[in-house]
Amino acid sequence: MFQTRLSAGIRIAIGLAIILVAWQAATAVFHIPNYTLPSPSAIAAVMIKEWRPLLQNSLVTLQESGLGFGLSIVVSVPLGIVIVYSRWVEQVVYPFLVASQAIPKVALAPIFVVWFGFGLLPKVLIAFFIAFFPIVVNTVVGMSRTPPEMIHLMRSLGASPLQILLRVRLPSAAPYIFAGVKVAAAFAVVGAIVGEFIAANSGLGYMQLVADNNFQTDLLFGTLVALSVMGIALFYLVGLVEFVVLPRPLRQNRIEGGSTL
């Protein structure tokens, strides 16, 4: 198990190295100007030079997406549970939730800015709004897939509804919930960036806009690298929590009910 993970990591590192070398060579051989496609070394250089603003703005974006992501977990898992348990909520609220996904959520960002101003709040809310749906859907799907025999078993032992929820329904939904949370982690970063594109004076999205206006394509790529690192880190952080929290038979990656941005 560990062996295969390790060798997979090595394979990814080799693949990445090949891409970077080819990229570097191509920019040199074909004389690609820096403002069109900077070389990896140029991007690295500008990232080292501008490390302080990159770090500061990364922390801003991390805060926005982290808060939105956290909020999406805190709201979505209980909401999913309520949808499964309450026929009324399922019939009245769930269709609206599903229909709301037809709206391009990115297009709602300007409205959020109008309502909530230029500060932290609109970015957190956009991140939340994009991230919450995959968790709700996966919680609902996971809980509904609980084999009915397991619930019969629990009832026959005299288990209370709360015991059935905690001992059977949530554990059997856990792999689905974690799959949704992983998707949500990536979506939350997107939400924060979109918020920053529209109105901000800090954050990686803001930094990208500034770099773009100044034709600093190398810095634009530098922020992209910072964003990717943040997204990957959040994804693996969730994976780590999953590894620690879930017993071995539940650690599977199941992705159900995708979502759109």
Add this chain to the structure above:
Amino acid sequence: MTASLAMGAPGARGVSIAASNIGMLFEREGRAVHALDDVTLDIPAGRFCYILGPSGCGKSTLLMLVAGLYSPTRGRIALDGQPLTGCYPNAGIVFQTDVLLPWLTVLDNVLLPAAVKRLPREPARARAHQLLERVGLGGFEIHYPSELSGGMRQRASLCRALLHEPSVLLMDEPFGALDALTRERMQTDLMKLWADDLKTVMFITHDIEEAVLLSDEVVVMSPRPGRILRRLPIGLDHPRSPEVRRDPRFHRIVDEIRDLFHETGIL
């Protein structure tokens, strides 16, 4: 030890099951299913009773009703003279599939009744180990169900059903999905466990020989809507060994049930 002794023996546990005029209708995919029709059945405390019938005759439904997992459309069920309202809390159920929780180890699965009922931890653990040892699962305590064979999983689920010393054991064709050799092994295990505990057992099956081999009484049911066709006391002595299969009385009863199935067009 005979069945009649079992019923009155000091220390015998178990409750009587009384089902009177049970009718059961339910809806499946928009159509009404008439599962049971006027079933009246008394199982005295401590008796090992097999319900035998063709597939879809409502025998599993009868078991679910006795467990209190569903309410009958008509009629009444009483355990130990008490009318059933909701789930009977002191039943042990073995389902058609093992229904082990895949995220718990074998030991934690067997301990599930103790966890749900908040029973004292140490005695429950000791009993779990003892039960697992008896069915040959000693040493598999910290394995997950996915690492066990089908027969081992079903044996673990039998241990779980027995953990809280239920006064009635309800078994819904638990050996149906097992291969023939594993099934015989399970039958022998069950005979041993029952000889120790002598609780009331209601066992659902469509396996005629198994029913005669293990039980005090075989209740034969008709195809849907399920009715009781005949009740056959099995006069063979307990404890039984697999050699009972060579007993001429064993074959006489098996043949009688076969004839009954022929007469009613089931076979």
